[in-house]
Amino acid sequence: MMAEIVPLPRDRATSVPRSDNSGPPLAVRAHRLAEIAVAWALAGPALGLLVALFILPVFAVFAIALTDWQFGASTMSFVRFANFAEVFADPSFRVSLKNTIVYVLIVVPGTIVLGLVIALLIESGKCRAFYRAIHFLPFMATLTAMAIAWEALLHPTIGLLNQALSAIGLPTANWLRDENTVLPVLAVIGIWQNLGFAMVLFLAGLKAIPQDLYDAADIDGADLWLDRLTTVTLPMLGPVMMFVVIVVALKAFEAFDTVQILTQGGPGHASEVLLYTLYRESFQYLRTGYGAAVTIVFLVIVVALTLIQARVMDKRVHYQ
Amino acid sequence: MSSIVFDEIEKSYGATAVLKKVSLSIADGEFMTLLGPSGCGKSTLLRILAGLELQNAGTVSIGELPVDGIRPKGRDVAMVFQSYALYPHMTVGSNMGLPLRMRRLNAWQRLPVVGRLLPGTHATTRDIAAEVAKTAEALGIGHLLDRKPGQLSGGQRQRVAVGRAMVRHPAVFLMDEPLSNLDAKLRVQMRGEIKELHQRLGVTFVYVTHDQAEAMTLSDRVAVMLDGELLQVAPPQRIYADPDDRRVAEFIGSPKINMLEGIVQEHGRVAVAGATLNSAIGCTAGTAVSVGIRPEALHLDPHAGIESFTGSVRLVEHLGSDLFVHLDLAGQDTRLIARLLAERAPHISIGQTLHLASDPERILFFDANGHRIRRDHETRAASVAQLRELA
Secondary structure, X not given: OHHHHOOOHHHHHHHOOOOOOOOOOHHHHHHHHHHHHHHHHHHHHHHHHHHHHHHHHHHHHHHHHOEOOOOOOOOOOEOOOHHHHHHHHOHHHHHHHHHHHHHHHHHHHHHHHHHHHHHHHHHHOOOHHHHHHHHHHHHHOOHHHHHHHHHHHOOOOOOHHHHHHHHOXXXXXXXXXXXXXXXXXXXXXXXXXXXXHHHHHHHHHHHOOOHHHHHHHHHHXXXXXXXXXXXXXXXXXXXXXXXXXXXXXXXXXXXXXXXXXXXXXXXXXXXXXXXXXXXXXXXXXXXXHHHHXXXXXXXXXXXXHHHHHHHHHHHHHOOO | OOOEEEEEEEEEEOOEEEEEEEEEEEOOOOEEEEEOOOOOOHHHHHHHHHOOOOOOEEEEEEOOEEOOOOOHHHHOEEEEOOOOOOOOOOOHHHHHHHHHHHHHOOOOOOOOOHHHHOOOHHHHHHHHXXXXXXXXXXXXXXXXXXXXXXXXXXXXXXXXXXXXXXXXXXXXXXXXXXXXXXOHHHHHHHHHHHHHHHHHHOOEEEEEEOOHHHHHHHOOEEEEEEOXXXXXXXXXXXXXXXXXXXXXXXXXXXXXXXXXXXXEOHHHEEEEOOEXXXXXXXXXXXXXXXXXXXXXXXXXXXXXXXXXXEEEEEEEEEEOOEEEEEEEEOOOOOEEEEEEEHHHOOOOOOOOEEEEEEOHHHEEEEOOOOEEEOOHHHHHHHHHHHHHHHO
């Protein structure tokens, strides 16, 4: 549409008769230069920040990953890919990677399903603002403080959960000190934290579905709860769903604070996740080169996942 | 049989009454248009008929059976929405096939993968696809079955929406402003197609619009609604030439009917805007009446007679065959618009003084409440016409 109304600068340039064979006239060239200058001036600040805060650090981290530098050391030597070889040979890194994947695989579906169910319940009921607010609170709250509250709840002897379980005669557990329960429990806390975020986005998505589509579904005979959900609600939530999946998956990959506060990766390596490994290697053991290699691996995984998700889901949720 | 009867339908949202005791009968196979400005309750009436909304009081019957407690699915109606309401994630074929899938396949057979393995699913799905293809061919969209609505033009989407309604042969077609999202040219074309569709299918159509041209060209009868009330139900020609109510006369017709305020005098004459009309209405002298004259009922009067209006030309609009003349009436602050044949009024210039007169038979009188005051022979003619329509 725009191209029909506003002629492109190039068209304008060629339509001006040339006075000599040294390119377009001076005025046109000056105009084009001015346009380029404006474009750079507008994009410049964002580009500068992106380079300074993201792209340069990535290169710096990659450079450090090729050395044996230790934080604070005055010397370092170039070791090529030795750090990467060590990362992949390290059994504790593999455990950490497996834990992270398990954690993500629990948190993402859990958050999506529960967030959607709660959004649908709130949408169909009363007191929407109240329920929306209380479910959104965990997302707003400082996770550090919340983690301490969770620790109290999960305490093996005086914790509310175990007291409640034993009161009704169910077996109790030392939730954060048992290697079979620690990762699922951390995942539940992760779900609890992200639930409100997913729910608020789903609520906004539900609001944007045109009533006409539900009316059409009623007339076409898709008037039962499940039929309406599969015919209208879920397909129309597609773009929101894609966004929530990507954001929650990234947040789950970055899980760190609950692990640091509640378990420090223990017992053994049962709750060690990628970001915690990275932190411990870099800042506790001060093996900066090795930590940088872990960071690069982490970055590659996250970027790859995002790209795959975006490519696959984009095709299926935007109905053009 | 798919006649429709609305019996004293009432509907209100909170304190706002949207429909006030609306009663309307629609014959089997009739094309009925609900016409009115936005907010008059016409769409609500249609949605109540479809079962998408519940009335507060009154009964709706389709085919002489009350349908009040019945969900839309069970009412055997199909609806075309203003927004078309196509499912954007489904292809044209799936959109059109959905009503059939929902009715002919059970919940298990509709499951994504498992459903296909169940007995009967394959044969039914094939039948549905064949029927969809047939309907699509009839509408000229057979080549679009694999596309998604987002890839279609407005006119094509419109056809898909009609196809989705047609495919299961409903007893009643409901259309809620189906043409208002199309450009002017396409609207005229689709109008013709809807008319043809009605003639071909022969089922009852209920059509909601605010566009009087659509109502006039498509309908067997038009129901004019305003503020939740039904003002008049009659064939298009009668709605235009013989309105029951001042508001109907004002809503129908473009440019708008000229409305002048007059006073009844001796011998049934009416003094209005400097002219004295021979009205032959039986009102007592001194009664205030409104006088309605359609622009095309006015003609140039070379000799300023007692029944002609005199004024100076304010504006002339040329429309090829016709021209609209806006006249500031002498000594009045009202303006008269006349639609004159171009060849009969060749040289009219702004500021010129003109005399316009109307055929007395084409002048409409309304009382202070907006009700039509008919002359004796008009009342007789109107009741004869009504009897004929009922028969």
